[in-house]
Amino acid sequence: MPYQVLYRAWRPNSWRQVVGQKSVVRILENALLENKVSHAYLFSGPRGTGKTTVARLLAKAVNCKNRQGAEPCNSCDSCSAIQNGTSVDVVEIDAASNRGIDEIRGITESTRYLPVTGAYKVYIVDEVHMLTQEAFNALLKTLEEPPAHVIFILATTAPHRIPVTITSRCQRMDFHKLSVGEICERLGEIASSEGIDIEPEARDALARAAEGSLRDAISLLDLCSAYGRGKVTRHDVEDVLGTSPLEFMEKLVRSLAAGDARETLRALREMSDAGKDFFQLAQEVGNFAKDLILLKSGGDLSELTRPSDESRRMRELASTISRNFLFALMDAAARAVSEMRGASDPKLVLELTLLGLARPSQQTEVEMFRGDPGFKGAPLDKSDKPYTSQEQRVEDPGSTALVGFSGVEVRGESPEPSQEDRTDKGPVTVQPVNVSLAGPEEILNRVKSVWDDLLNVLQKRRLVKARAYLLPGKPVGLRDGNVVVLKFPATYTTHLEQVMVPGTRKSIETELSKLAGLELRIVAVPDEPEASGSGGSDESVAKPNEEDNPLVLRASELLETAARKKSGPPGTHVDSRPARRDTGKRTG
Numbered sequence: 001m002p003y004q005v006l007y008r009a010w011r012p013n014s015w016r017q018v019v020g021q022k023s024v025v026r027i028l029e030n031a032l033l034e035n036k037v038s039h040a041y042l043f044s045g046p047r048g049t050g051k052t053t054v055a056r057l058l059a060k061a062v063n064c065k066n067r068q069g070a071e072p073c074n075s076c077d078s079c080s081a082i083q084n085g086t087s088v089d090v091v092e093i094d095a096a097s098n099r100g101i102d103e104i105r106g107i108t109e110s111t112r113y114l115p116v117t118g119a120y121k122v123y124i125v126d127e128v129h130m131l132t133q134e135a136f137n138a139l140l141k142t143l144e145e146p147p148a149h150v151i152f153i154l155a156t157t158a159p160h161r162i163p164v165t166i167t168s169r170c171q172r173m174d175f176h177k178l179s180v181g182e183i184c185e186r187l188g189e190i191a192s193s194e195g196i197d198i199e200p201e202a203r204d205a206l207a208r209a210a211e212g213s214l215r216d217a218i219s220l221l222d223l224c225s226a227y228g229r230g231k232v233t234r235h236d237v238e239d240v241l242g243t244s245p246l247e248f249m250e251k252l253v254r255s256l257a258a259g260d261a262r263e264t265l266r267a268l269r270e271m272s273d274a275g276k277d278f279f280q281l282a283q284e285v286g287n288f289a290k291d292l293i294l295l296k297s298g299g300d301l302s303e304l305t306r307p308s309d310e311s312r313r314m315r316e317l318a319s320t321i322s323r324n325f326l327f328a329l330m331d332a333a334a335r336a337v338s339e340m341r342g343a344s345d346p347k348l349v350l351e352l353t354l355l356g357l358a359r360p361s362q363q364t365e366v367e368m369f370r371g372d373p374g375f376k377g378a379p380l381d382k383s384d385k386p387y388t389s390q391e392q393r394v395e396d397p398g399s400t401a402l403v404g405f406s407g408v409e410v411r412g413e414s415p416e417p418s419q420e421d422r423t424d425k426g427p428v429t430v431q432p433v434n435v436s437l438a439g440p441e442e443i444l445n446r447v448k449s450v451w452d453d454l455l456n457v458l459q460k461r462r463l464v465k466a467r468a469y470l471l472p473g474k475p476v477g478l479r480d481g482n483v484v485v486l487k488f489p490a491t492y493t494t495h496l497e498q499v500m501v502p503g504t505r506k507s508i509e510t511e512l513s514k515l516a517g518l519e520l521r522i523v524a525v526p527d528e529p530e531a532s533g534s535g536g537s538d539e540s541v542a543k544p545n546e547e548d549n550p551l552v553l554r555a556s557e558l559l560e561t562a563a564r565k566k567s568g569p570p571g572t573h574v575d576s577r578p579a580r581r582d583t584g585k586r587t588g
């Protein structure tokens with residue numbers, strides 16, 4: 001018997017065997033049991049998630065002569081013919097290579113003839129979004145009045161490219177990417193049945209690499225098993241996939257964090273010499289940074305699908321690098337990925353983007369707050385430095401110290417920092433606060449009423465990034481008389497962080513102030529219970545470990561200002577602010 005590739009051999013023959021896609025399976029099973037199968041379906045979802053597999057199962061089930069409930073028997077004439085691809089009643093078309101009107105007209109004309117062996121003629125059109133407009137029109141005529149013995153199953157990875165006239169006549173089923181856990185489980189079953197000896201870590205690596213596509217995962221298992229002659233180790237998987245070994249990632253991240261451009265370039269050159277695909281590498285760098293952030297946030301090692309010894313080493317690495325740097329690295333990797341599309345030299349794009357991170361800055365984060373009238377000192381880690389520091393940062397969560405500044409520098413007529421230029425951390429222009437006449441609710445309402453205008457103005461002024469980062473945020477309250485509190489959904493951490501980057505924040509504040517006719521400032525907070533609402537104890541002000549986060553720094557700064565207003569002698573700038581305070585929360 002000739003060798004059959006694994007993913008064909010392991011294609012599900014019953015609804016029970018379908019991995020994931022529970023809601024799709026349940027809907028189709030119910031339709032079969034109640035004899036309410038639709039005449040047109042649209043199966044949409046990423047590649048390798050089971051669309052054509054489920055389509056064939058449905059074709060088998062509707063035509064099976066001995067169906068048990070919703071399950072096809074897999075042994076009658078009809079089932080066997082569909083299984084072998086010889087059924088005349090089930091027609092599969094790849095629209096990517098048959099996209100013209102003639103092919104579709106041929107199909108629609110054949111719908112007039114009755115099925116030969118089964119009850120239905122089933123047409124499975126894969127990648128249906130590839131059809132031409134004329135072909136869609138021809139298909140539409142049949143979909144408008146489908147013969148009773150015909151079922152169309154249109155499958156696509158790009159549902160938005162299908163005319164709404166077509167989609168509105170189909171019952172739509174959304175297929176989702178499979179989880180790493182689901183893929184791992186299936187790979188384990190297949191490996192043990194096929195007598196493939198696979199290390200758990202190798203299985204995890206394959207499941208991750210497949211990115212939600214079970215078909216890819218099984219094909220990779222096939223490939224690795226052939227490579228290792230029936231035994232699959234993590235090393236084999238790395239050889240086959242070209243996965244960056246942990247050592248390389250460690251070296252790259254350490255050299256970037258240390259601002260060492262030479263080491264960074266050397267690490268990248270090593271990968272280039274090894275024939276590494278730079279597009280894939282950029283994605284891996286982004287994933288690596290994300291995993292380090294997860295570990296740094298106290299995430300569980302089991303949440304990472306990396307091998308356990310790898311996770312331990314990553315936790316050690318994460319403890320030596322600031323969260324700010326990791327967010328910047330993740331952002332840079334994402335930018336590199338998007339800029340690489342269509343670039344003639346992807347390696348150069350990645351090098352330039354990453355070297356932008358390694359560039360040392362002139363000023364520290366502490367210095368950039370000097371131009372801020374509200375800043376009277378914030379709790380700072382003694383080792384607190386921006387991620388661009390030449391030295392590698394070692395965090396000591398236990399040590400905190402209050403650093404104060406006697407000279408608050410306010411300089412007029414300095415150029416407005418552009419959001420494009422994040423290295424500009426010079427003093428900012430501050431105009432007199434003139435909000436004392438309006439109440440907090442009135443101010444907040446005014447902010448809300450100009451919010452859409454603000455987004456438009458940012459767009460017009462080409463502050464596209466500032467606008468994009470601001471989009472998920474909503475003004476929800478007012479603090480200290482003129483600080484607008486913006487809430488961001490918990491999943492938009494990066495947006496929130498980017499809005500608080502001084503240049504971006506200042507651009508937004510300037511435009512917002514102009515529109516509202518008031519001197520306003522902003523603070524971004526995640527949409528969850530605020531630390532400041534818990535009574536304002538010192539512990540809630542400064543959480544060790546988070547001091548490198550600009551958001552926390554800013555929040556601490558605001559609370560410091562508020563505390564000084566209550567107890568200490570008021571300074572010039574503090575005095576010029578209204579005493580009214582609204583945390584955005586109503587207590588009663």
Ligand SMILES: [Zn+2]
Pocket residue numbers: 063064065066067072073074075076077078079080
């Ligand atoms: Zn059957």
